[in-house]
Amino acid sequence: MFGINGPEFLILLVIGILVIGPKRLPEYTQKLTNIVKELRRMASGAKEQLKEETGVDLNEVDWRKYDPRQYDPRKIIRNALLDDEGGADAAAAPNAVAAAAAGAPAFAVAAAAPERTVERLSAGEKAPFDSEAT
Structure with missing residues (x-):
């Protein structure tokens, strides 16, 4: 006081x-x-x-339900990734569940991610400049 x-x-x-x-x-x-x-x-x-x-x-009111200390971001993300209705592949969900049960992190069990294409400039080519970007 x-x-x-x-x-x-x-x-x-x-x-x-x-x-x-x-x-x-x-x-x-x-x-x-x-x-x-x-x-x-x-x-x-x-x-x-x-x-x-x-x-x-x-x-x-059950105030324990609103206690912020009970929320574990890792658990929330794991549940969201393992949720069948959350937009995840139905084929990837059983693999994710099995891996999560085995102790593997949920992010390591993702389905085959689409390949990223990286466009590279040829030697001596200048990078594009946008005067309105700033």
Whole structure:
């Protein structure tokens, strides 16, 4: 809390009590109590409004499902590559499943990739220049 540890907070609290004094302390305590009650009322009102608008009760939400620590990008990619409906070749999927079960990485099991054609310039030929590319 603002870089203040326990003993520092207690010292500030004692100094605050001494500065306020015993005459005004009940008044400030009552003001603090009213502020806390108002904040709680506003928070519960916001919860009720959210429940009415979305139809979801916050107490019934499984928050573990939304924990970002549970997502493993490798697992997501592996599942996407092994998914038959994801556009992968149906013939490559059984090989990928077998290789994944054997411990091979999913990217190493891809079906025969189409060959890339690389166009090379002949010796002494200048590279094309596009003045609008920048």
